[in-house]
Amino acid sequence: xxxxxxxxxxxxxxxxxxxxxxxxxxxxxxxxxxxxxxxxxxxxxxxxxxxxxxxxxxxxxxxxxxxxxxxxxxxxxxxxxxxxxxxxxxxxxxxxxxxxxxxxxxxxxxxxxxxxxxxxxxxxxxxxxxxxxxxxxxxxxxxxxxxxxxxxxxxxxxxxxxxxxxxxxxxxxxxxxxxxxxxxxxxxxxxxxxxxxxxxxxxxxxxxxxxxxxxxxxxxxxxxxxxxxxxxxxxxxxxxxxxxxxxxxxxxxxxxxxxxxxxxxxxxxxxxxxxxxxxxxxxxxxxxxxxxxxxxxxxxxxx
Numbered sequence: 001x002x003x004x005x006x007x008x009x010x011x012x013x014x015x016x017x018x019x020x021x022x023x024x025x026x027x028x029x030x031x032x033x034x035x036x037x038x039x040x041x042x043x044x045x046x047x048x049x050x051x052x053x054x055x056x057x058x059x060x061x062x063x064x065x066x067x068x069x070x071x072x073x074x075x076x077x078x079x080x081x082x083x084x085x086x087x088x089x090x091x092x093x094x095x096x097x098x099x100x101x102x103x104x105x106x107x108x109x110x111x112x113x114x115x116x117x118x119x120x121x122x123x124x125x126x127x128x129x130x131x132x133x134x135x136x137x138x139x140x141x142x143x144x145x146x147x148x149x150x151x152x153x154x155x156x157x158x159x160x161x162x163x164x165x166x167x168x169x170x171x172x173x174x175x176x177x178x179x180x181x182x183x184x185x186x187x188x189x190x191x192x193x194x195x196x197x198x199x200x201x202x203x204x205x206x207x208x209x210x211x212x213x214x215x216x217x218x219x220x221x222x223x224x225x226x227x228x229x230x231x232x233x234x235x236x237x238x239x240x241x242x243x244x245x246x247x248x249x250x251x252x253x254x255x256x257x258x259x260x261x262x263x264x265x266x267x268x269x270x271x272x273x274x275x276x277x278x279x280x281x282x283x284x285x286x287x288x289x290x291x292x293x294x295x296x297x298x299x300x301x302x303x
Contacts, residue, residue: 005269006032006172007284008046011057012216012261012277021281023053025290028283039174040078040101043181047097050168051183054133058168059094061133062185064140065192070131072096072185073198079207080177086199088113093121094129097183111199167198169214171265178212178267180205197222202229210267211235217260225255235266242272249274249299276300
């Protein structure tokens with residue numbers, strides 16, 4: 001039996017209700033089945049399942065920006081080769097993580113943004129797709145009506161709703177190397193053209209020979225503190241991934257007063273996750289079996 005670890009998170013403040021957890025388990029299980037063949041394809045498969053669901057803030061189901069449009073970011077990095085690729089502010093593509101993967105496979109480019117990213121997607125055969133879900137559109141309408149009345153919206157900045165779905169991410173170790181991938185619709189009501197931490201190597205995502213890490217939360221805070229790279233440095237220096245992610249969240253809070261969730265994995269298959277917000281669902285598959293009782297550490301109780 002193949003030995004390895006693949007872990008998926010569903011985003012900050014995402015619901016842990018049955019339908020959400022079932023989709024996360026499906027994503028983790030389907031991704032793991034490809035792990036022995038190709039670790040980056042395993043990550044792509046896992047995130048495709050979340051991008052296809054309206055319950056997560058990525059692909060179909062992404063939050064809307066201030067103008068009522070969906071602009072998405074996605075990135076993937078292979079720790080063994082150092083190959084990183086990302087798309088930013090891409091529109092009308094159901095699976096941005098797949099576009100980022102094709103960018104790595106077909107070109108020498110690192111990041112494509114906006115119209116250029118969308119044109120590349122069409123060249124690679126990705127059809128034009130409306131990624132605005134009914135739930136997100138209604139939430140955007142409700143918020144804009146509230147703003148027009150001079151009110152203060154109750155919309156969650158991470159999920160775009162009163163529940164569920166921020167940036168999703170996945171890390172994997174196949175016994176030989178590490179990789180990480182993330183996909184997101186960004187922050188609700190963001191300024192059009194805004195890009196978060198997902199396509200910023202060292203900010204919201206990183207992978208090396210020592211570590212694979214994905215982050216979710218206030219993107220600007222992760223970028224300005226290079227949180228993902230900080231975690232890699234701690235793990236490379238000998239820290240357990242759990243210790244590293246907890247140190248990083250405490251540091252993020254001290255430096256920026258920001259909330260977030262972090263998932264990390266090392267080259268021995270050890271993993272860790274923590275958050276300091278409402279919820280942060282994580283599903284971990286170890287050597288083919290889902291760890292049914294696994295729960296990330298909630299640091300909001302100590303901050």
